[in-house]
Amino acid sequence: MAEDISIKPDLQFSIVCDSVRREDNGKMMLIGIFEVIGARVFPARHPELFIVNRWIKGSGHFKEKTRVVNSKDNKVIVETKEVEFELKDINHAHTVISKFMNITFQEAGKYQVEVLLSGDVLRYYPIILAQEKTGARPA
Numbered sequence: 001m002a003e004d005i006s007i008k009p010d011l012q013f014s015i016v017c018d019s020v021r022r023e024d025n026g027k028m029m030l031i032g033i034f035e036v037i038g039a040r041v042f043p044a045r046h047p048e049l050f051i052v053n054r055w056i057k058g059s060g061h062f063k064e065k066t067r068v069v070n071s072k073d074n075k076v077i078v079e080t081k082e083v084e085f086e087l088k089d090i091n092h093a094h095t096v097i098s099k100f101m102n103i104t105f106q107e108a109g110k111y112q113v114e115v116l117l118s119g120d121v122l123r124y125y126p127i128i129l130a131q132e133k134t135g136a137r138p139a
Contacts, residue, residue, distance in 0.1 A: 009058025009087055009094075011123050014066075014115050020050050020097055028052075028095070038132040039105070046103045053096045053115055058087040065116040066098050068127065070109070077111065078103050105129045 018032030030052060037046055051066050067079030078100050085094045105111070108131040114124045 006060030007058050007090060008117070009055040009062065011115060011117075012054040012056045012093070014051065014053045014113065014123060014125070016113060016127060017050050017052065018048070020052060035126065036128045036130050037105070038130045039108070040132045040134050042108060042129075042131070043104050043106045044129065046105065047101070049100050049103070051098045051100070051113060053098075054093060055085065055087065055096070056093045057090050059089050061086050063118050064096050065119075066096070067114050067116070068100070068103065069112050069114055069124075070106075071112050071126070072107075072109055077105065 015030055015033055016035065017030045018034070019030075021029040021031065023029060030050075037044075039046075053064065053066065055062070055064070061084065063082045063084050065080055065082050068077045069075065070077055080098045083096050083098075085096065087094055108129050111127045111129060112124045113127055114121050116122060
C-alpha cells in the first residue's frame with residue numbers, strides 16, 4: 001500500500017489589488033495592483049480590496065489564512081477564515097482569492113499582509129497607510 005507523501009507548496013505570488021476578473025478564456029485579470037492606501041483622515045475605511053495567492057509545486061492537503069496586521073502592535077486588522085485546498089501533485093496549482101470589505105485602519109503607518117500555511121506565517125510584506133495632505137490644490 002502506497003503512503004501519501006505531502007510536499008509543502010511554494011507561494012508563487014501574493015498580490016493586493018482593487019478587483020479580480022476572469023476572462024472568458026479562463027485567464028485572471030488583477031486590476032489596480034497597489035501597496036499604498038492614502039487617506040485624509042483617520043480612522044480610515046477602505047471599501048474593498050482583494051488579496052490573491054497562488055500555490056504551486058506542492059502535493060497534499062493544506063490550509064491557508066491571510067490577514068492584515070498593524071506592524072506597530074501586531075494587532076490583526078482583518079483576516080480570512082482558514083481555506084482548505086488540495087494539490088494533487090507538484091504539477092498542479094491552486095489560487096485563493098480573498099475579498100475584504102470596509103476595512104478600518106485606525107492610523108497612518110505600516111501594516112503588513114501575512115500569508116499563513118497550516119498555521120505558520122509563510123510570507124509577509126508591507127502595505128502602507130499614508131496620510132494625504134489636505135488644503136490647496138496645486139495650480
